[in-house]
Amino acid sequence: MTPTDAPLHVLLIEDDAVLGGALAQRLRLEGFRVEHAVNAAQALAALRQARPDFVLSDIRLPDGSGEDLYRRALPHLGDTPIVFATAFAEVGQAVRLMRAGADDYLTKPFDVERLVQRIRELVPARREPGAAPQGFGLSPATARLAADLERLAGRDVPVLLRGETGVGKEVAARVLHERSARAAEPFVAVNCAAVPRELMESQFFGHERGAFTGATGAHAGWFEEAGAGTLFLDEIGELDPRLQAALLRVLQDGVFRRLGGRQDLRFRGRLVAATNADLGARIAAREFREDLYYRLAVVELWVPPLRERPAEVLALAQGFAQQAAQRQGLAAPALAAEAQAALLAHDWPGNVRELRNRVERALALAEGDTLGSADLFPERALDEPAGAPATLASAREQAELAQIERALELSGGRLAEAAQRLGVSRTTLWKRRKKLLGEGARQSG
Ligand SMILES: Nc1ncnc2c1ncn2[C@@H]1O[C@H](COP(=O)(O)OP(=O)(O)OP(=O)(O)O)[C@@H](O)[C@H]1O
DSSP states (O other): OOOTTSOOEEEEEOSOHHHHHHHHHHHHHTTOEEEEESSHHHHHHHHHHOOOSEEEEESEETTEEHHHHHHHHHHHHTTOOEEEEEOGGGHHHHHHHHHTTOOEEEESSOOHHHHHHHHHHHSOSOOOTTOOOSSTTSSHHHHHHHHHHHHHHTSOOOEEEEOSTTSSHHHHHHHHHHTSTTTTSOEEEEEGGGSOGGGHHHHHHEEOTTSSTTOOSOEEOHHHHTTTSEEEEETGGGOOHHHHHHHHHHHHHSEEOOBTOOSOEEOOSEEEEEESSOHHHHHHTTSSOHHHHHHHTSEEEEOOOGGGOHHHHHHHHHHHHHHHHHHTTOOOOEEOHHHHHHHHHOOOTTHHHHHHHHHHHHHHHOOSSEEOHHHHOGGGGGGSTTSOOOOHHHHHHHHHHHHHHHHHHHTTTOHHHHHHHHTSOHHHHHHHHHHHHHTTOSOOO
8 A cells, every 4th residue: 555645656567678677767757656577477466565556567578468467467456547558560459458447558659758647647646545434433324334344344244335336335345354354365356347248257266378268377366366365346236147156156165266277276265245236126137146145245234325424524525635635745725614515515426436536636726725615616616607618528528427327327227238328348437437426527416
């Protein structure tokens, strides 16, 4: 985990020692902390050690392709953006990687300034996913949740966390992990909605060399990566039916095999799952297996939406403002009385993620040491009759979000179907929606 005031940590994966060395030096001059790996094995070892803030990888490495690397790196990346550097001839592979969820690619030779700009644009404002939750337990709505998490951390029962997007389900899963005897073991977070379908089995179970075309080496899947730690399966409602059956077998028998493997491997970790979908409706529609549901939801915990936790809003806002200010070496800003009132009156469709993004953006834009409501809800100025016209960017984002919500509605909340209607991959849809909701592009009020 990166301390809040540390420079951004960039993992540079480049096998050409001269090029890599020069790039690393240049990025260090720009104020980044750079770790330079010369092959995929070194890069993965580095990723397992500490999650960087940004990854730039060559698309062709001595021990594997960009796709190999991406597949193996995914569980360790979390929110960390990954960008591939590619020669012109390999742009096809770069495009496939972006479809699978990579953030961008740069064609060689690229301008370092352009790279620095992309780093600054892509690195999420927050960099401490394991930050102590400031909210759970501060209001009656989460007091029960905080107590349940504490109690369940010490027990090994499967837990299903339910709640809307951005309420803190992953934060809750980390509490379960960090307060348990497994705390020193890995916490592997998997977003089931963002796993490319064709890679799913090998991602979960791993594969032996030659198990399928392109499997140039053996690789461990998430069940193995988690070791004796915690495997967190987010958006479990989006899990492909084929994988649902396979997961059920692992939960029943405690063992699994790598693709192409002959040896049974034991799953030693703890499973925690989360969903914002109505699993009851999915079960009724035969889209989610009822037997799997009972295995996963031995204990079910509800993480309430932020609008039902008014007592936490100001404390969370102050905490986020403080963290963000500290990162920038500034004094923590105050929240003007009208800003506090506006925060309390808002209904938070994107929940805590939206609150965090609004506060961090406000801090970046605000002048002076007090945040006002116009800093936190700049889009409201657009509602005023004499207000400035909407920027094209915000108009585009609002229209995009409206289309996404409409497609989801028409698809009964099924991400895969909505993605097909919109002509994008599930990964893209999921990422865009999360970003747009988080940024509060939706007109409030
Ligand atoms: N109680 C909390 N204290 C501090 N930060 C929080 C808290 N709850 C959520 N956050 C922050 O809000 C953001 C969203 O949280 P998280 O990813 O846990 O939500 P989620 O419910 O898992 O969302 P999704 O369903 O979209 O995966 C993260 O940046 C997280 O750090």
